[in-house]
Amino acid sequence: MHTYIGVDIGTTSTKTLLYDDNVNIMASTTDFYPLLNNLPDMAEERPDEIFNAVLSGIKTVLNEGKVDSKGVAAVSFSVQQHSLMAVDGDGNPLTNLLTWADNRSEKIVSNLKRDNPALAKELYTRTGVPTHPMAPIFKLKWLKEASPEIFKAAKYWVGIKEYILFRLFGEWISDYSVSSSTGFLNLKNLDWDPIALNWVGITKEQLPRLTSSTDSITGLKPEFASELGLDSQTPFVLGASDGALSNVGVGAITDDTLAVSIGTSAAIRSIVDHPLIDEKGRVYCYPLIPNKKWIIGGPINNGGVIFRWLRDRIFDDLKEKNLDIDLYDYLTGLAGDVPAGANGLIFLPYLEGERAPIWDANARGSFFGLNESHSRKEMTRAVLEGIIYNIYSVMLSMREVTGNIDNIMATGGFARSELWCQMMADIFEANVKVPEAFESGTLAAVILAKISLGEAEDLSEVKKHIGAVKTYAPNPDSFPRYRELMDIFISVTRNLSDDFQSISDYQRKYQNL
Structure with a gap:
């Protein structure tokens, strides 16, 4: 029997799930790590704690699932967006991981908007990333000014998944979905953008090699193959950002359907067939499947x-x-x-x-x-x-860009609350549907693995596995x-x-x- 492992690397924890060949959950575990915020606007994590959480999660689900680890068909990832760290030529961290929530580049952003609004708009138009401290492009610019010695010593600038894959395989590689959230990826040609690079003062050689979310990497280092009990040729599928996969995992894969997720933070997104840019810069646009699917939406801090x-x-x-x-x-x-x-x-x-x-x-x-x-x-x-x-x-902003949106799929911890779901239906004046499958990120990551292995044709495969759907109808009295x-x-x-x-x-x- 083939099995699949989905790894969801979040802001405060990593969830790891083991699935059987029919995409039923066999085992799951969650490993937590602290968010370091002892300075104003700081939100960092220790990258090696996250790396160890990934190793621990894989070992735990294989043990609890009582399956032959040699039968694992693939490991696939869902990962937090907008993370950044500096590493030296040997891949050793020179900084902690700066997360999306780190706002220390706020002055960089406000000065850019005030002093050069034309450049701020051009960067957004070229990359689809709004001008905000969440984006690694602004974090890196801040680090250059705040810690010039680290900026000078850095050989590479990467996110957490890239660091984990380098530790496991010795190669710097990233998917378009995650890379697009950095503010350095050109939305049209899907390559590192020269204007963004020049503004910060780095080269494309300091960033990972780009590839698709359904591509995989093999050649697991012997020490980790032994520790995990996996065959060294087990494919690790790149996967995509947690935001994009949250949509896929609830079946919100067409442009007339919104996915709303409220956990610690929140987000609202829709998948479209071509890149869309908001003239007012209120929503982002990132590629999911190059030249096929893009995701447009807005992340929200306060959930x-x-x-x-x-x-x-x-x-x-x-x-x-x-x-x-x-x-x-x-x-x-x-x-x-x-x-x-x-x-x-x-x-x-x-x-x-x-x-x-x-x-x-x-x-x-x-x-x-x-x-x-x-x-x-x-x-x-x-x-x-x-x-x-x-x-x-946020939905009002999206509707100006995408047109009418008819369906709303809800996920995240709030979707377990009938009151919140009813509030959403009443405020949106639309049906709100809650799928049975709550672990949407790892489910979607496994679907990408199946596409990678030729076992599924496209993202619509997910609709076979999301389970029953509960619908909340709006109350016109409200x-x-x-x-x-x-x-x-x-x-x-x-x-x-x-x-x-x-x-x-x-x-x-x-x-x-």
Whole structure:
């Protein structure tokens, strides 16, 4: 029996799943690692901890699945986007891994937008990557100024998957999907972009070799083949970014279908047949399958992390009492007792700055419309609605670029909440469908492996494996309330743009971190 291993390398953990030949889950495990954020705007990880998590995950699922490791047909990857690290000529790390959440290049970005908006727009048009500190192009520019000795010593600039594959195989290689999120890949010719390279001051020889998401690499180093129990010729399929594969894994593979994912962060995406650029720079566009499929969408900083803040900061008294209840369920229950619209209370969910659609690392959160009648119940409802309002505003930007979008597929931890799914249906005024398959990233990675091996023709193969789908129909009674509040939400966000800058500067100056 052939088996497949899907490895999902996320921001705070790596999930590893073992699948049988019919793409049924046989074993799974999750390995966690810390996010280092002891300095303002810093969000780093230790690359070797992630590498060890990948090794541990593969060994664990093979052991728990009780299968012959020699029967593994392929290992395939889903991986976090926008990561960056410097390595020397031998592949030794010169820095930690800077994640998408690292905002220390914010001044680089704001200065570029202010001093050379034409170049900022040209870089976006050429690469499809919005002008924001998440992108490695701006992180690298910041490192060049902040740590010139590291910039000079660096032989290569890579992301976490490239580092892992180099450790395992001794070759610097990357797929187009992940590489496109760096800000260095030209969207049209799918090669490293000379204008982006020249602006930062590096050469294409310092970046990995480019290849397709369905290509594979073999020749696992003997020490790792022995440790993992795998044949050295087991193909490791490049796979793609976690964002793109989240779409594939729920069957959202046509341009009339959106995939919405809310975990710690959030995202909304659609797969299209040709590259699309937003004249206002509000959404990204990356290749998934070269010359066949592109992905357009917006990543959102403030997803489930806001719900966690609500639990830990606003309801900290309940947390300290250590009650024998699930506080997330309790908070959802409170929100369910409040009518749609939270009795006129709006929450701007920008606690972590924001990417799409406003692309402002200085954005900050606030309650708007707060009066003496509001309690923690309304605040809870407003927080949950605010997250969905923000996602909806990204959808409005996408619709201007792609046209009508008829279907919404929901995934991520929030999709387990009936209240959140119903809120989304009511705010979007559309059916929201939740597939049974929650591990969409590794499922999609395995589908790419099957395509690579010639066992599947194209991405539509995934629809055989996503299981049953639950549909949430919108409630028309909620439409008028949400339409009014959505207009206010967008207006307040726009009007606070300059004040976001001022308050974030104040916080950096005086906050005791």
